[in-house]
Amino acid sequence: MTEKSIEDINERIEDGSVRVVTADRMSEIVSELGAEEAAKEVDVVTTGTFGPMCSSGVFLNFGHADPPIKMQRVLLNDVEAYAGIAAVDAYLGAAQLSEDKELNYGGGYVIEDLVAGKPIEMKATGYVTDCYPRKDLETTITLEDLNQAIMVNPRNAYQRYAAAANSTDRTLYTYMGTLLPNYRNVNYSGAGALSPLYNDPDFETIGVGTRIFLCGARGYVVGRGTQHDPANRFGTLMVTGDLKAMDPGFLRGATFYGYGVTLFVGIGIPIPILNERMAKKTAIRDADIVTEVIDYGVSRRERPVLKKVTYEELKSGMIELEGKEVPTSPLSSFFMANKVAAELKREIEHDKFFLSPQVERLPTDTVAKPMKQPELPLVKDVMIRDVKTIGDSASIAEAAKLIMESQSTHIPVLSSDGKLAGMITAWDISTAVAKRHEELAEIMTKKVITASLDEPLELVIRKMERSNISALPVIDDARRVIGMVSSDEISKLIGKRKKWQWKLRI
């Protein structure tokens, strides 16, 4: 049995005899030599990941102005940084959007520009006190001018990510990238077998105080990340590092179209091979890592799982989904993840990057809970149940009569088996008359947007806004019409129930 300590390994780093391999090579080594021999031969396995990590940001200290100001609101290149911490400190979050360029610029880009040494326009306003007499200031700063710029990322290095597909018939722009309609592509994230937390899934070596590679600088694990959910293999880390020591090649501001701004962060974590057990764990292969393909076409927190896949399948570029071959895209860069792991290996071998023992182990049994929310209003709470319908063999004149008598502007059209076949509106009737149509089936809308009983009202309102319609039929699983929701009814009911108003932002 091999048992090494971190000190043993650090002595080897000191005298230059340390043996380091990148995580992608470890499975080969273990299958060739066996775990026992591999643990003797290898001292450190380096991991790496380079992916979009929205939950990132920097604490900045600007130094005091003259006359002094207590900053309440700070803009850096028109991106707001949170200034509710003392007088001249601020926290700039990667996902914060620019006030004027919106999705095209934001916190992630400011961080990249700072590291690249570019000048940043700064504007600040404050309130006047006896010790802070100044109201506002404008200046230009660079990274050098700051006292401190400390990256603190509350949630990085997710153990695994779900893959994303889209069942709807329109393209979705998400934090999982562009998802083409009808399952035409699958996007996934994470570095697979090179991923830091997959090589130490039980947090035996990675813990509070672990020295890591963070965007080219030496950083540290602060502790568990937010939403840390190791019980479900969704562990996360909170990490920190000195922005001033970072390399612009290992971090990048980016925009997911239609979603927002983020920061690509390069993280590498060294795993000390203390024993046979760690050799075995770091021998993980892409084929061993399973994740789920999730349907992002469903706008709920619990999205349906379409299938389970391995990273090996995802990385092959094609997976099978609903009987079709579908192309896959990673969103994090394997090329850069390899570069991170290789650079960390080089620093351990040649640059005296010493390993640090955990000060404390991370929790291994916590779970991430959903948000505590008051109950959402659902379609069934506001729908009209007494709906007038018409058969698809009726004439336009009959439909016109029904619209007039029932005072409703939208009438569902049913086929002979009682299922929803289309919708007819007062507007359809007037254009039909102008164009001299006679058959109802000719003029009705056949591609009907529908709602279901248990759908949250908020989603239905979004459907209405997107398609520019004011009412839609509620149907059951057999496409029978069981009600209608209309924007008029929604606003009437919302008027009565005050507590819903803020939630629906109407």
Next chain:
Amino acid sequence: MKLLLKYPLPLDEMPYTAEVILETGAKINIDLATRGELIVDVPGDDVEHVAELFREKGVEVRRLMKLIAWDEKRCIHCGACISVCPTKVFTFDPSWNINLEEEKCIRCEICVKACPLSALACIE
């Protein structure tokens, strides 16, 4: 309008472009010149005539509507462009570098939105 000119091989160093400028009096700008290939910008009214003259000299002429332009320095090889492209313009090489086969591009511009680094653009 931009034209892609492919000179006949072997290159015989004939000053075709200069000749065409003299013969037509058209204001032709050279946008890009590599060995054997040229991208030129020609005023709309002269395009027909200019293209004709080049063809007569044995030069292959292609009209460029839009080109997919890739900013290699900005690209981080994330691969977000791969799965959205209908004609498989993008592929990974064995070391996970992105490769482009531009000639397959049908200029649908889907990848332009999909690239998180704004490293892709359709240029006129």
